[in-house]
Amino acid sequence: MPRVNDHFAKLKAGYLFPEIGRRVRGFQADNSDAPIIKLGIGDVTEPLAPAITSAMKAAVDEMGERATFHGYGPERGYGFLIDAIRQHDYASRGVDIADDEIFVSDGSKCDSGNVQELFAADATIAVTDPVYPVYVDSNVMAGRTGAADENGRYTGIVYLPATEENKFAPAPSDKADVVYLCSPNNPTGTVATADYLETWVDWANAHDALIIFDAAYEAFIRDDSLPHSIYEIDGARTCAIEMRSYSKRAGFTGVRCAFMVVPKELEGKTSSGDTVSFNAMWNRRHSTKFNGASYLVQRGAAAVYSEEGLQQTNAQVDFYMENARLLREGLGAAGFTCYGGEHAPYIWLKTREGTGSWEFFDQLLRTCHIVGTPGAGFGPSGEGFFRLSAFNSRDNVTEAIERIKKAYG
Numbered sequence: 001m002p003r004v005n006d007h008f009a010k011l012k013a014g015y016l017f018p019e020i021g022r023r024v025r026g027f028q029a030d031n032s033d034a035p036i037i038k039l040g041i042g043d044v045t046e047p048l049a050p051a052i053t054s055a056m057k058a059a060v061d062e063m064g065e066r067a068t069f070h071g072y073g074p075e076r077g078y079g080f081l082i083d084a085i086r087q088h089d090y091a092s093r094g095v096d097i098a099d100d101e102i103f104v105s106d107g108s109k110c111d112s113g114n115v116q117e118l119f120a121a122d123a124t125i126a127v128t129d130p131v132y133p134v135y136v137d138s139n140v141m142a143g144r145t146g147a148a149d150e151n152g153r154y155t156g157i158v159y160l161p162a163t164e165e166n167k168f169a170p171a172p173s174d175k176a177d178v179v180y181l182c183s184p185n186n187p188t189g190t191v192a193t194a195d196y197l198e199t200w201v202d203w204a205n206a207h208d209a210l211i212i213f214d215a216a217y218e219a220f221i222r223d224d225s226l227p228h229s230i231y232e233i234d235g236a237r238t239c240a241i242e243m244r245s246y247s248k249r250a251g252f253t254g255v256r257c258a259f260m261v262v263p264k265e266l267e268g269k270t271s272s273g274d275t276v277s278f279n280a281m282w283n284r285r286h287s288t289k290f291n292g293a294s295y296l297v298q299r300g301a302a303a304v305y306s307e308e309g310l311q312q313t314n315a316q317v318d319f320y321m322e323n324a325r326l327l328r329e330g331l332g333a334a335g336f337t338c339y340g341g342e343h344a345p346y347i348w349l350k351t352r353e354g355t356g357s358w359e360f361f362d363q364l365l366r367t368c369h370i371v372g373t374p375g376a377g378f379g380p381s382g383e384g385f386f387r388l389s390a391f392n393s394r395d396n397v398t399e400a401i402e403r404i405k406k407a408y409g
C-alpha cells in the first residue's frame with residue numbers, strides 16, 4: 001500500500017462544520033418534524049444582488065460568442081477586477097496597493113489553507129484561541145506540529161488565549177515566526193482597533209515575524225474610524241499579508257471568489273540566509289497551482305463595486321447586521337452574556353453555569369431546535385462559549401430569539 005502523510009492522523013476526525021452537520025442529521029433522523037433553524041456555519045441566505053447576477057449573465061453570453069469568448073485568464077486575476085479592488089478597497093481608505101500585489105483566488109478558505117506553503121517546515125505558528133480552524137489544521141497537515149494534547153492544543157503551535165479578561169484581543173507575547181490574526185474576528189466577533197493592530201505590526205517588524213491578516217468580514221465594520229485593512233497601519237507592508245473575501249460581503253459562499261494582498265516589501269530568508277520576496281514566491285505558487293478564478297465569477301465580483309452593486313450588497317450587509325443586533329439584544333434579554341455582533345455577523349455568547357459548549361449545542365438543538373457552533377470547536381479557549389451566526393432570514397432570527405427566551409429567559 002502507498003505511504004500516506006502521517007500528519008493527517010494528528011487531526012481531529014472531522015472538520016468542525018461537517019461534524020456539526022453530521023450531528024444535526026442524526027437529530028433530524030429521529031425528529032423529522034422538528035423545525036430546525038440553522039445559525040451554525042456562517043453561510044449567507046440572501047440571494048445574489050441583481051447587479052451581480054446581471055453581470056454574470058452578460059459574462060455567460062460573452063462566453064457563448066466566438067468574438068468574446070475567454071479561455072485561460074491571467075492567474076492573478078483580470079485587470080478589471082484588480083483595478084476595482086485597488087481603488088475601492090484600498091485607495092478609498094488612503095492605502096496604496098499596486099496591481100501586482102493583488103492575487104484573486106477562489107476563496108479565502110483556500111488562501112488561508114494554502115498560504116502556509118510559503119513558510120519553513122520548522123516555522124513556529126501562533127494563533128489566537130479560539131480561531132478559524134483552517135489556520136491550525138492546514139499547519140498540522142503540513143507537519144509543523146506535534147500531536148494534540150487532551151485539550152486539543154497541538155504541540156509546536158503558540159496559542160494566544162482570547163478571553164473576556166483581555167477583551168478577546170490577546171497581546172503578542174510569544175516568539176513566533178508567523179501569526180494569524182482575524183478582524184472582525186471569527187468566531188468571537190471582536191474587531192481590532194488601530195492601536196491594537198499597531199502593537200502587532202510593531203512586534204512583527206521587531207521580531208522578523210509575518211502576520212497573516214484575515215479581513216474576510218471587513219464589510220461588517222460599522223464604525224468608519226476602525227481599520228478595514230492592516231495596511232492602514234504604518235509598517236504593515238513589511239510584515240503582513242492580507243486576505244479578503246466576497247463570500248460574506250456579497251453572498252459568494254456558493255460562487256467562490258476572494259483575493260490576497262502580498263506587498264512587494266515583504267521579505268523572508270532562506271535557510272542559507274538569502275533574502276526572498278514573498279510576493280515573488282506567492283506569484284510562483286499561484287501560477288503553478290492555480291489557473292485563475294473563472295471569468296464569470298470575476299465579472300460578478302467586479303459588479304460588487306458598481307454603484308448599484310455597492311448599494312445592493314451594502315443593504316445585504318446592513319440586513320445581516322440588523323439580525324446581529326436583534327440576536328445580541330434578544331440573548332441579552334434572555335440573560336446571556338454576549339460579545340460580538342456589533343462589527344461582525346457573529347454573536348459569541350457565554351454558556352450558563354459552566355455548561356460545556358458541545359453540551360449547550362445538544363441542549364439548544366433538543367430544546368429550541370436551533371443549531372449554533374460550540375466555542376470549543378474553534379479551540380480550547382472557546383470552551384464555555386457558543387457562536388450564533390446572523391446569516392438567516394429575519395423571520396428565522398426572530399423565531400430563534402423567541403424560542404431561546406422561552407427556554408432560558
Ligand code: MLT
Nearest residue numbers: 040041042043109186247
Ligand atoms: C464560519 O462559519 O466560520 C465560516 O462560514 C466558515 C468559512 O468561511 O469557511
